[in-house]
Amino acid sequence: MRIIMDERGKKYLLKAGEDFQTDMGIIQSRMIEEARPGDVLRTHLGREVYVLKPSLSDYLELMERRCSILLPKDIGMICAYTGIVNGSRVVDAGTGAGTVAMYLANVVGESGHVTTYEIRQDFAEVAERNIRDFGFKNIEVKNRDIKEGIDEDDLDLVFLDLPQPWELMEDLHESLIRGGWAVFYNPYIEQVKILHRVGSKLGFADMRTSEIIEREIEVRRQGTRPRTRMVGHTGYLTFMRKV
DSSP: OEEEEETTSOEEEEOTTOOEEETTEEEOHHHHHHOOTTOEEEOTTSOEEEEEOOOHHHHHHHSOOSSOOOOHHHHHHHHHHHTOOTTOEEEEEOOTTSHHHHHHHHHHOTTSEEEEEOSOHHHHHHHHHHHHHHTOOSEEEEOSOGGGOOOOOSEEEEEEOOSOGGGGHHHHHHHEEEEEEEEEEESOHHHHHHHHHHHHHHTOEEEEEEOOOBOOEEEETTEEEEOSSOBOOOOEEEEEEOO
16 A cells, blocks of 8 residues: 655555556556655656655545545544543444544554444445555454444443434443443434433433534635634534443
8 A cells, every 4th residue: 555645735545556647647556666655756747746654644534435434623532532542442333434443443552452333234344445454453343233232341432423322322331441431423412412311320420522613724825814614513522431
């Protein structure tokens, strides 16, 4: 796998044996595979492309997907607020393209582990390819409905991106280690209200819901201001802790 960038700042993900072919010209796969991060290559039209050191963020931006994914603004909040570290054990559902699972696996490291549940076979197959292509060894994809039961226990974090997560909150509570976190991602406030009600009945503590708003600043010669378009509402993040 190679990640390269052209003169315009556009990035490309190339697999082994794949040539670079765009309107800026062609570079044979042999030249790309022999290159090292930081090298500058030229197409047959004389245009420059830059070989980048592959990063997880680049890969997640360019990898195959058949569904919408969580954005870094939400995933970063999950990692920061729950405090997962190297060695943490995590369950994630539903997998989608594998974005959240890979972000979490990158945080928990080789001594940690992420199990991700996906009910749809086509999504699970895409996620498995994405995970394999980047080289993660600490993620297991389970192609089944997590509502049938969470196999893992003593978990530090369970993250659910599901329409009705309260249906498995009792099982979730049992699977968490004391002090572990449950985090839910939902687009509607009605879902949040049910989560808080069920969480209170089960004895969860530190319950809170946040909405993360991201607004990029536009820097131009004539002045600096917020962009007129922004990433507003994506979903609500609800956190609760087993005590």
